Amino acid sequence: MSTLTLKNVTLKFGGLVAVNDLTVQIGAGSITSMIGPNGAGKTSVFNMITGFYKPTAGQILLDGQNLVGKKPSQITRLGLARTFQNLxxxxxxxxxxxxxxxxxxxxxxxxxxxxxxxxxxxxxxxxxxxxxxxxxxxxxxxxxxxxxxxxxxxxxxxxxxxxRALATQPKLLLLDEPAAGLNYEEKEALIGLIRSIRDTYGLTVLIIEHDMGLIKKISDHVVVLDYGQKIAEGVPEAVLNNPRVVEAYLGKEEAV
Structure with missing residues (x-):
């Protein structure tokens, strides 16, 4: 089981800040979900972790080894695998x-x-x-x-x-919206599969997902991004009831 640490990670595209000073610790053997509204920076984080994007600043550490500057193929050999939102x-x-x-x-x-x-x-x-x-x-x-x-x-x-991701023999598995397009029964089966992957292979799992029901059932820990910044993290029930998280998803209620 591996730990993944992001320290003060920032990603800029010209004047646009996609991820801003993000610090996150993904515990060994955990199933951690990263959530947030569309455009919050979640996939950008995955792309930095896997070497497709290079952070503007900060460190990304897999078991203490800095991944920044390494090619995706090198990162895969170090034990990190991912799936994609679009197959x-x-x-x-x-x-x-x-x-x-x-x-x-x-x-x-x-x-x-x-x-x-x-x-x-x-x-x-x-x-x-x-x-x-x-x-x-x-x-x-x-x-x-x-x-x-x-x-x-x-x-x-x-x-x-x-x-295919499991065939790379990873220590840490990143799943980008694995439940997208699945029906209720398929999602329930997916929850069982992800837990079994963690327990059988001894993997750490990091998930991007929009299905809140799935998040509640599967996550040990939840991290919430909004406009590229971390606004909350913790156990699912507390995070999903956090007023800042509710506001990020539903918008701020206008005063009458």
Missing amino acids: RLFPNLTVLDNVKAGMHSRTKQAVWGALWHTRAQRQEERLIEQTALDCLRFVGMEQDCARIAKNLPYGAQRYLEIA
């Missing part, structure tokens, strides 16, 4: 090949090994396939391994992206 699958590949692609950062054999089909390369390929099958079995999709990804129902595509 990023390989639509024309099979389910199994999509998950195998997630292990690319963990492969050790050089190009010549693949060209000459060496013993080490064959062993690694068997390991990759077995790991991919294990991840698909864990999310309940082993029977779909030969299907083309684009032909899956939307909810199954969400699970496939989670399986």
